[in-house]
Amino acid sequence: MQPEKKLFTFDEIKQKLVNYCVYQDRCHSEVEQKMREFVLIPEAKDEILLYLMKENYLNEERFTRSYIRGKFNIKHWGKNKIKMHLKQKGITEKLINKSFDEIDDEDYLKIIRKIYENHFSKQKGLQVYQKKSKTIKYLLSRGFEYENILQVIDN
Incomplete structure (x- = not known):
């Protein structure tokens, strides 16, 4: 059984969503997710979304x-x-x-180098090639591209 949703007026909900967007930049899916907390008909949801976009709360x-x-x-x-x-x-x-x-390309490579050196130096009791391999895997898991990682290592 779902917990009962608290009922608000249309204007109260609109204000709550304005505050939600003002606090931090949001995307459409986050605002739509937040709207599910309230009891709203589809037309009201559309009207609020349009208002948020028109007033530049949602961009x-x-x-x-x-x-x-x-x-x-x-x-x-x-x-x-x-x-x-x-x-x-x-x-x-x-x-x-x-x-x-x-993201500045130079800063991007600097961050890769910083993370690489930091992670590489923390590993103890391994061969150099093992340290290098583990560090590359770590950087890949952080979302960095293999070509950029190699570019940093080779320099």
Whole structure:
């Protein structure tokens, strides 16, 4: 049995969703997910979504750019991992690729080098080739491209 949903007026729900979008950039799927918490008819959902987009509370491109910056600068994710997570949120491939200019190529390689050196030096009791192999696997799991990893290692 589902817990009973609290009933709000249309304006209260609209304000709650505005606050939800103001707090942090959101994508359409996150807002739609949030809307499921409320009892709304489809027309009301559409009207709220239109309002949020018209008033620029909901902007897919701004969300995508902010998401890319955050995941790269704070969590040090690679482009593959970021792209996969954005696709799961329903962002188009075209918008994702267009927004990757938020990441500077030089900074990207610096982060790979920093993570590589850090992870490589932490491994004890292994042959150099084993350390290298484990570190490459680690970087791949963080979403970095194999070509870029090799480029960093070779320099």
